[in-house]
Amino acid sequence: MSQKRSIFEEVGSEAPKEAPKAVGVIDKGARGARRGIRLWLMALFALVVIMIAVGGLTRLTESGLSITEWRPVTGAIPPMNAVDWQSEFDKYKQIDQWRIENQWMTLADFKTIYWWEWGHRQLGRVIGLVWALGFLGFLVARQIPTGWTGRLFLIGALGGVQGAVGWWMVASGVTSGEGVTTVASYRLATHLGLAFVILGFIGWYILLLGRSERDLMQARRGKEDKLFSMSTGLMHMGLIQILLGALVAGIDAGRSYTDWPLMGGQVFPPDAFMIEPVWRNFFENPGLVQFIHRIWGYLFVIFAVVVWRRSRASAHAGTQFAFNTLVSGVALQLVIGIATVIYAAPVEIAIVHQVMAVLVWTLILKARFLAHYPVATSIRKG
Missing domain, CATH: 1.20.120 (Four Helix Bundle (Hemerythrin (Met), subunit A))
Structure with a gap:
């Protein structure tokens, strides 16, 4: 029932209530933490760029074969004392690169190339951790927009493949008695190419999330x-x-x-x-x-x-x-x-x-x- 109005009340003195905005099917289906996911992807993008740069410096300083084992978990801890350092150096002395090119190296020289390779691998672990925490966090909170779960999982899957390819590359140079002093060039190309593919997916997703689904559908016309x-x-x-x-x-x-x-x-x-x-x-x-x-x-x-x-x-x-x-x-x-x-x-x-x-x-x-x-x-x- 409508309320009685005073005859002295000015017409239009009461501001009309704003009608609730209708939420379209497109926007409703795209709900989720788009901005948060985009920021997370930006962080991953920056980390991958740094990873490519550090990987390049690792190659240019010929440090990539300094760590002769693939230990995804325990390898995160570097040598902590003189005994550990000597052990790592002795392992390096078993491969052709040291025997043919680097017999002049002292333990101090070895530490320099070791830190480059360790830093490269450690950065890979950080990227994997940032992806896992972000993906699982948004997934558990049910904040991933419709249709994006597979896309975001793909980035992590490619990152896992990249880690395996990285060791596949290093293994080609960790040889003894074969006269090999570098990694295989085609494996290096595979490793770098996959890094750019991952970067491409992340970059494209960042661009997509920067605009609403409604805007993208209109722009596609x-x-x-x-x-x-x-x-x-x-x-x-x-x-x-x-x-x-x-x-x-x-x-x-x-x-x-x-x-x-x-x-x-x-x-x-x-x-x-x-x-x-x-x-x-x-x-x-x-x-x-x-x-x-x-x-x-x-x-x-x-x-x-x-x-x-x-x-x-x-x-x-x-x-x-x-x-x-x-x-x-x-x-x-x-x-x-x-x-x-x-x-x-x-x-x-x-x-x-x-x-x-x-x-x-x-x-x-x-x-x-x-x-x-x-x-x-x-x-x-x-």
Whole structure:
């Protein structure tokens, strides 16, 4: 029953009550701690980037074979006294790397390379712990949005595979009497490539969680199919170039030819097929491996420019800016790559080259995402 109103009451003096906002099916189905999960993924993303950088430094300092055993749990505790240190050093003395290259090392020298490898493995354990605590925490609290449980579990599963691949890589260099002093280059490429795949999934999920499901569905209507397809191709080319770079690093091919644009004064390096059987040259011949890395790099830069020119026709300012940033990053990476060759891959430049690859990879992901989910710009803003 309605209440009586005074005849002296002003019309409209009482503010109308705000009607409750209707929750659509899309938003209702997407409930969950999207912001919290996104922050958690950002932390994982940062840790993986650091992991790639530390892994690169571990390789550049030739520290990767200093720990000759795979102890996922007990290996978290480093040597605590002189006896433990001597024991680890004695284990290292049993492998070919020490016997052929590092017999000059003292215990103090060994400790330096040991800490690099221990830090790399420890960081892997930290990443696994951060993933497990976050995933189980959101799962138990039932805060994972609909359709996201499998995606978030995938990151942890790939991380577990990465740990196994890491030991598979190290095991190829922990040999005795075989004359092997480094890890197998193709295993190193697998290890690094998987790290970038994991980084790609995390980055894509961060971008998705940065916008509501309703917004993504609306944005998908404006998807620029051709630009998205081309940026996907560029992403695949970038991953192949990363794998080729790992092959170069695995056999130290970056120091084999230090002239540019020629190689040993020639367009094609001499003795490119001197190893038998012939197929091994594509993985083990320093000249040929560096040549392939260079040529694929040129093709990658050319295609990046082609994709960038296509992006100029986009109606979305945000998409254009993302591709402008991408092509700038690719150009800078080309310059750093040339400097790495000319200066014979010193640690300082080589690690910048690797970290820059992470940045370019991230820029590709962002540009590709905006080609798929463009942010509409109003006419007034435009």
